[in-house]
Amino acid sequence: IYLTAAVPIEQGAEKDRDLTALCIDAARGKTLWSTTVFEQRGDAPGIHTKNSHASATPVAADDRLYVHFGHQGTACVNLQGDVLWRSQAVQYRPVHGNGGSPIVVGDLLVFSADGAGEQRVIALQRATGEIAWQTRRDVERPKKFAFSTPLAIEVEGRTQIVSPGAGMAGGYDAATGEEIWRVDYDGYSVVPRPIMHHGMVFLSSSFDAPSVLAIRPTGHGNVTESHVAWRLSRGAPHTPSLAAEGDLLYMVSDRGVATCVNADDGQVRWQERLGGSYSASPLLAHGKVYFQSEDGVGVVVAAGEKFEELARNELGERTLASLAVDGASLIIRGEKHLFRIAAPSAR
Numbered sequence: 110i111y112l113t114a115a116v117p118i119e120q121g122a123e124k125d126r127d128l129t130a131l132c133i134d135a136a137r138g139k140t141l142w143s144t145t146v147f148e149q150r151g152d153a154p155g156i157h158t159k160n161s162h163a164s165a166t167p168v169a170a171d172d173r174l175y176v177h178f179g180h181q182g183t184a185c186v187n188l189q190g191d192v193l194w195r196s197q198a199v200q201y202r203p204v205h206g207n208g209g210s211p212i213v214v215g216d217l218l219v220f221s222a223d224g225a226g227e228q229r230v231i232a233l234q235r236a237t238g239e240i241a242w243q244t245r246r247d248v249e250r251p252k253k254f255a256f257s258t259p260l261a262i263e264v265e266g267r268t269q270i271v272s273p274g275a276g277m278a279g280g281y282d283a284a285t286g287e288e289i290w291r292v293d294y295d296g297y298s299v300v301p302r303p304i305m306h307h308g309m310v311f312l313s314s315s316f317d318a319p320s321v322l323a324i325r326p327t328g329h330g331n332v333t334e335s336h337v338a339w340r341l342s343r344g345a346p347h348t349p350s351l352a353a354e355g356d357l358l359y360m361v362s363d364r365g366v367a368t369c370v371n372a373d374d375g376q377v378r379w380q381e382r383l384g385g386s387y388s389a390s391p392l393l394a395h396g397k398v399y400f401q402s403e404d405g406v407g408v409v410v411a412a413g414e415k416f417e418e419l420a421r422n423e424l425g426e427r428t429l430a431s432l433a434v435d436g437a438s439l440i441i442r443g444e445k446h447l448f449r450i451a452a453p454s455a456r
Contacts, residue, residue, distance in 0.1 A: 110132070110133040110134075110135050110433075110435070110440060110445070110446070111130065111131070111133075111167050111169055111326075112130075112131045112133065112167070112442070113128070113129065113131070113165065113166075113167055113176050113178070113350065113408050114128075114129050114131060114163050115127070115129075115149065115161055116126055117161040118148070119449065125148075125149065125150060126149040126162060127145040127147075127148060128144050128145070128146050128147040128148070128149055128157060128163060128175060128178050128181060128182075129146060129163075129170055129187050130143070130144050130146055130176045130184075130186050130190065131143045132168065132188070133182075133447060135435055135440075135449070136215060138447065139303065141259060142189065142190035143190070144186055144190040144192060144268055144384075146176055146178070146182070146184045146186070146192060147178060147181055147182045147184070147195070148194065152380050153181070154202070154203055154206070155206070156205055156206030157205035157206060157218070158274075158447070159388060159429055160205055160206040160207075160208065160328055161180070161206070161208065162178065162207070163178060164206070164207060164208050165178065165179065165207060165208070165209065165210040165211065165220075166208075166210040168210070168212060168213055168218075169188070169358070169398075170235075170298075171189060172187060172188055172381070173185055173186070173188075174187070174188060174228075175211055175213070175218050175235070175365065177207075177210060177211045177220060178201060178207060179206070179207025179208070180199070180200055180201050180202070180203050180222075180448060181195050181197070181207070181422045182195060182196060182197040183195075183197075183199070183211065183218070183220075183238065184232060184358055185235070185238065186388065193236060195238065196233060196237075196238035196239070198239075198240055199222055199231050199240070199243075201222050201223075201225075201227060201229070202208070202224045202225045202226050202400060203224050203254070204224060204225050204254040205256075206372045207256070208222075208256030208257075208300060209221045209255075209257050209259075210258040211258075212258065212259055212261060213235065213300075213434065214232075214268065214270065214283050215240055215268070215283070216234065216235050216262045217232040217233065217234065217235060217260055217283070218232070218233045218234075218235050219231065219232045219261070219270055219283070220258075220259065221255065221258070221259055221272050221274065221386075223246070223253065223255035223256070223257075223274045223299075223344055224253075224254055225253065225254055226246050226253075226301045228245065228246040228253055228255070228274050229246065230243070230244045230246070230259065230270065230272045230279070230281055231243045232270075232283075232286060233304070233327060233431060234236070236284070238317040242285060242286035243286065244287070244288060245288035246274050246277065247277075248274065248275055248276045248277060249276070250275055250276040250297065252275060252276075252297040252298065253275045253276070253297065254297065255273065255274040255275045255297065255298060255299040255300075255315075256298065256299065256300045257272065257273040257274070257299045257300060257301065257303070257312075258302040259271060259272040259303075260272075260303045260304065260310070261283060262280075262310070262326060263372060264280075264327060266327050266417050267282065267291060267329065268282075268283035268284070269281065269283060269326060270283050270286075270301045271305075271310050271312075271326065273294065273299045273303055273314075273315075274299060275297035275298070275299060276293060276294065276295070276296065276297065277291050277292060277293050277294065278291065278292050278294070278303070278312055278322075279291045279292075280326050288407075289329060290326065290328045290329055290330060290331075290336070291330075291332070291333060292322065292331075292333050292337060293331065294314040294320065294322065295314065295318070296314030296315045296316060296317075296319065296348075297316055297317075298312075298315055298316040298347075299312075299313070299314065299315040299316075299359050300315055300347065300348045301313040301315060301346055301347075301348065301349060301350040301351065301390070302350040303350075304350065304351050304389075304413060305326075306353035306355055306358070306371065306372055307326055307353075307372050308325070309323045309324060309326070309338060309354075309372070309396075310323075310324040310325075310326050311323055311353065311372070312324070312351075313345050313346050313349050313350075313351065313360075313455075314345075314455050315346075315347050315348075316347055318342065319342070319345040320341065320342045321340065321341045321342075321345045321346075321358075321360065321362055321370075322337055322340055323337065323338040323340075323349065323372070323375060323377070324336055324337055324338070324341075325337075325338060338373075338374075338375075339374055339375035340375070340381065341370060341375045341377075342428045343368075344360065344365060344366045344367075344368035344377075344380055344401050345362065345378075346360050346362050347362070347363045348363050348388045349361050349363070349387055349389060349390040349391065349431075350390035350391075350431070351370055351390075351391075352390065352392065352393045352398065352401050353393075354390045354393050356371060356373065356414075357369055357371065357372060357378065357412070357413070357414065358370050358371070358372045359371070359391050359393065359398050359412075360391065361383065361387045361400050362387070363386055363387055363388070364386060364387075365383045365385045365386060365387055365402065366380060366381070366382050366383070366418075367380070367381050367398075367400060367408075367410065368431070369382050369413075369416070374420060375429075378414045378415075379416040380417060381416045383400055383402070383404035383408050384402070384406070385403060385404050386402060386403045386404070386407055387400065387401075387402055387403060388403055388429040388430075389428060389429060389430060389431045389432065390405075390431040391401075392431065392432045392434070392439075393412060394434050397409050397410065397411060397412060397419065397432035398410045398411075398412050399432055399439070401431075401441065402428070402434055403428065403429060404425070404427065404428075405423060405424035405426045405427055405443065406422070406423050406424070407420075407421070407422045407423075407424065407441075408420075408421050408423065409421070409422075412447055424441065426444055426445060426446060426447040426448075427444040428441060428442070428443050428444065430442040430445075437452065437453040438450060439451070451452060
């Protein structure tokens, strides 16, 4: 299991931290190695109370691990923890800290950089960390920052990068960064990652009043009026991403309202209040939908057109991060611990 962390350099220090990459034995939970990638000095910008200085998820590909700390830098390490390259070429002024994660697209590492000033989509060369391309977003709105993770999709034989930002979401040519299409909306501080399902892109416009949008990614130019199949505001999330399986789309609002809709037209199949507040995205696995509240309560619901709660479990620790699956186990990152949840037969 690969993680990042922001570790205080001195006991009691408030801002001086080692920005590290870690490898954890998935079976035993033992730390196999920990590598300091960058040092964060005491003048780093402040962060939101729900954020950390190491919120981005690392990505592993071809015996390499790519770790991203937003404006503080991006790096590549091998699976033994040796740093192969570091890059601090992408500088911007964050709001509330950093959030979005990078993705691997062929020979590129792609991420969004939406700060208080300029907003960009960035591609680095995976081999060297050098900038391959960067595309500036055309955003005219008071609050321009966002935190979303991009998504790579294939449309008509062409790889697109879908990246939501403040006021708009865009589809970009993966090879050049050229903007192919855009959809405008009244959102900012966008956190949820887009997903692709049944030939459409689903995303949430986030703050202040979120809407879920279903977008056909086949257009060119501004397709706000022509390629948005449907919108849904009631129950839309500010923070958690969406999940889809079969003909259904699942979501949970930050205030704990879970919703299931038809993916093709947005018709609500069921909507239920789970209780608690939510930042983690719902997870679909083995015919079930897993919801994890900020209070550490996990709610398991049967996937399907009718709401059926199957289980409710208390972890006993604050949880903001989304869940991961490892075989028959769930991996949960809490505020103070990393948990592996499994049936006795899978341990």
